[in-house]
Amino acid sequence: MNYLTTLLANTHEKAKFSCGKAMLDDYLHKQARQDIRRKLSACFVLSPDNKEIKGYYTLSNSSIPRSQLPESIIRKLPSYKDLPVTLLGRLAIDNKFKGQQLGRLLLVDALKRSYDASSSTASMAIIVDPIDQQATGFYARFGFIPLRDSGRMFIPMQTVEDLFNA
Numbered sequence: 001m002n003y004l005t006t007l008l009a010n011t012h013e014k015a016k017f018s019c020g021k022a023m024l025d026d027y028l029h030k031q032a033r034q035d036i037r038r039k040l041s042a043c044f045v046l047s048p049d050n051k052e053i054k055g056y057y058t059l060s061n062s063s064i065p066r067s068q069l070p071e072s073i074i075r076k077l078p079s080y081k082d083l084p085v086t087l088l089g090r091l092a093i094d095n096k097f098k099g100q101q102l103g104r105l106l107l108v109d110a111l112k113r114s115y116d117a118s119s120s121t122a123s124m125a126i127i128v129d130p131i132d133q134q135a136t137g138f139y140a141r142f143g144f145i146p147l148r149d150s151g152r153m154f155i156p157m158q159t160v161e162d163l164f165n166a
């Protein structure tokens with residue numbers, strides 16, 4: 001299993017990270033390490049020199065009510081009320097490195113980690129919580145579909161599997 005990212009550690013200069021969205025910057029500066037310690041969320045960083053953070057994303061286990069999925073998917077599922085998914089809660093690239101395909105690379109890295117983990121802890125989709133319209137546009141560009149009655153979007157794990165097996 002080869003990933004481009006590593007778990008956020010003490011060596012990383014998290015205070016210097018700036019993606020232009022205060023909520024995402026503050027999370028990395030103040031909250032991410034605590035969430036890792038408490039097993040609330042894993043935070044992976046792209047940091048080739050183990051100091052400067054070019055980008056980061058977070059992953060955690062979650063679930064969604066089946067009623068949020070499109071009818072075409074629900075029809076094929078057993079009648080479980082809630083379904084296991086992986087939450088890609090945040091993804092951000094530092095302003096200095098935007099527009100260099102690093103957002104795409106981080107997204108693929110997050111999909112790969114999620115897909116690999118789903119073999120041992122089942123997860124039928126990856127969901128995202130776009131922070132605004134710009135983020136929605138980014139995820140839509142990569143095939144994420146809106147979840148009904150929520151601002152969230154998702155991609156089925158089967159689609160991710162097909163991508164990696166293509």
Ligand SMILES: CC(C)(COP(=O)(O)OP(=O)(O)OC[C@H]1O[C@@H](n2cnc3c(N)ncnc32)[C@H](O)[C@@H]1OP(=O)(O)O)[C@@H](O)C(=O)NCCC(=O)NCCS
Pocket residue numbers: 019020021024089090091092093094097098099100101102103104105129130131133134135136137138139141
């Ligand atoms: C959104 C973000 C992660 C994109 O990262 P990036 O490194 O600049 O994007 P990339 O260079 O990898 O772009 C990959 C592709 O997505 C497209 N893209 C980038 N941002 C996009 C957007 N907002 N809407 C639609 N497409 C977008 C690019 O044009 C590119 O397309 P191409 O392959 O046809 O050239 C980055 O702008 C960012 O960190 N924004 C602030 C935080 C944020 O909004 N995060 C979103 C999730 S909470």
